[in-house]
Amino acid sequence: MAQEPIDMRKASLGIELGSTRIKAMLVDERGTPLASGGYTWENRFINGYWTYAMEDVTHGLQVCYASLKKDVKEKYGIILTSVGAIGISGMMHGYLAFDVHDNLLVPFRTWRNTTTTEASTRLSQLFGCNIPLRWSISHLYQAILDKEPHVPHIARITTLSGYVHHRLTGRKVLGVGDASGMFPIDSEAGTYNARMVDAFTALTAGYGFPWKFENIFPTVLTAGESAGFLTEDGARFLDPEGDLTxxxxxxxxxxDAGTGMTATNSVRPATGNISAGTSIFAMVVLQRPLAGFHREIDVVTTPAGVPVAMVHCNNGTGDIDGWVNLFGQMLECAGASVPKHKLYDVFYGKALEGDEDYGGLAACNYMAGEPVANVESGRPLFVRVPGARFTVENFCRVHLFSAMAPLRMGMDILMKEEKVQLERLWAHGGFFKTEKVGQKIAASALGIDVSVTQTASEGGAWGMALLASYMLKKNLGEKIEEYLDRKIFSDADVKSEAPDSELTKAFDAFMEQYPKVLEVERSARRL
Known part of the structure; x- marks a missing residue:
């Protein structure tokens, strides 16, 4: 039976193009989810690059929006024709380059690619700060160094969220949080760092390209600003049925980093969050600049432009997903049928029952290269020595430990070397869906309380919807953190897990042997 109709003109829609799922979330004025839609997709490894086809972007968005419309129809008995505001989010970083006719010049190169070592190293030295391999400027400069023929024809480059936003509104803009994964941001100016822009311009002047940096990079906007309106063409693109106005x-x-901070109310200095899915990253909003230069730490920003220390690990739950799928197939071959969510609950739950030394097993979850650990290409591996206690419990434990290991490496730098002060980390993402398990392991691995809210499982699409809703309320004069405190999280249901001494001891032992595991991982690249 349909629920009571609501005024969709006061609702906000967030759409996020994540690594494995495109999700749409419609929320009311208080951020309460009203309806949702989704589409599952996967990246592909083609000609040496991790990529998604633009045809898949179009198809995925349209299927996702159609499922949202269906959900609205079933719940409220109405056809969705308009909402109060819309926001688009996507995987940060990467490289989407277009010519003057808006033709894609090379296939989309995602954040997962680690082919830009030379460019990243040179730019980091030039700018005096860490420029990660996955940042857009690294991809651009690497293409220049490699003399790729498409470079002189570039008219604009952007990220996935910027591409979809332009397709829907015609505006070549980007939120400051996403832009900070393209090029370093001057937080006081609220745009790209002018000194570094000049340095890059001088670096590339001799190539004689017809474009300039300021012409090909998107305009930077901060949370609450207007970023355009849905065009007629954009409406037909998103909703081919023709109902959307x-x-x-x-x-x-x-x-996705900015939406994760928003979804966990971690946009105020001295707050932090973990997003754990296909990739795992932690964001810590800084109270002061970092004292040192760290290759493992990026400095990006919140959606409002406040500096953030980011530990980004390319590899998260992808290897675990592979094992869960394999076990599900084995059960099907035996004539059993177990829902996927139940398989995950068992896998995660059994990890808490493993031996303190996890049976002497070893695992590395690298589906792709892992810059934090200085590993160029990924080969997921599981190793056991003769006599190891090869049990389900130990197997599950070592794989969950493996997922947290690179993050621990980066967080040790922030917590121990930079002396960053945090009371807790807020968490969201697939790693935390099984109640308590992911939280407990993350807390024990990182040595800090990990908390989730009831809405944490809604993810980045929900966070994006909140940013759209904030734009509608910006005239109240509130900062984004004030708006989230007052309107969204004032009565949030919070569940926290503290570090467990037994798990901490076990994880510390895992990290002691981790350098040896990485030696095996690096040698496996020859396979």
Whole structure:
């Protein structure tokens, strides 16, 4: 039976193009989820690059939006024709380059690619700060160094969220959080660092390209600013059935890091969060600049432009997903049928029952290269020595430990070397869906309380919807953190897990042997 109709003009829609799922979330004025839609997709490894086809982007968005419309129809008995505001989010970083006719010049190169070592190293030295391999400027400069023929024809480059936003509104803009994964941001100016822009311009002047940096990079906007309106063409693109009307306002498109900070209310200095899915990353909003230069730490920003220390690990739950799928196939071959969510609950739950030394097993979850650990290419591996206690419990434990290991390496730098002060980390993502398990392991691995809210499982699409809603309320004069405190999280249901001494001891032992595991991982690249 349909629920009571609501005024969709007061609702906000967030759409996030994540690594494995495109999700749409419609929320009311208090951020309460009203309806959702989704589409499952996967990246592909083609000609040496991790990529998604633009045809898959189009198809995925349309299927996702159609499922949202269906959910609205079933719940409220109405056809969705308009909402108060829309926001688009996507995987940060990467490289999407277009010519003057908006033709894609090379296939989308995602954040997962680690082919830019030379460019990253040179730019880090030039700018005096860490420029990660996955950042857009690294991809651009590497293409220049490799003399790729498409470079002189570039008219603009952007991220995935910027591409979709432009397709829907015609605006070549980007939220500051996502832009900070393209090029370093001057947080006081709220745009790209002018000194570094000049340095890059001088570095590339001799190539004689017809473009300039300021012409090909998107305009930077901060949370609450207007980022355009849905065009007639954009409405037909998103909703080919023709029900969606043009004119809906858009907030600045953001990256998945920014939506994760928003979804966990971690946008105020001295707050932090973990997003754990296909990749795992931690964000710590800084109270002061970092004292040192660390290759393992990026400095990006919140959606409002406040500096953030980011530990980004390319590899998260992908290897675990592979094992769960394999076990599910084995059960099907035996004539059993177990829901996927139950398989995950068992896998995660059994990890808490493993031996303190996890049976002498070893695992490395690298599906792709892992810059934090200085590993160029990924080969997921599981190793056991003769006599190891090869049990389900130990197997599950060592794989969950493996997922947290690279993050621990980066967080040790922030917590021990930089003396960053945090009371807790807020968490969201697939790693934390099984109640308590992911939280407990993350807390024990990192030595800090890990908390989740009831809405944490809604993920980045929900965070993006909140940013769209904030834009509608910006005239109240509130900062984003004030808005989230007052309107969204004032009565949040919070569940916290503290570090467990037994798990901490076990994880510390895992990290002691981890350098030896990485030796095996590096040698496996020859396979």
């Amino acid at each position: 043009a004119g809906i306002p858009f907030c600045p498109p953001e990256g």
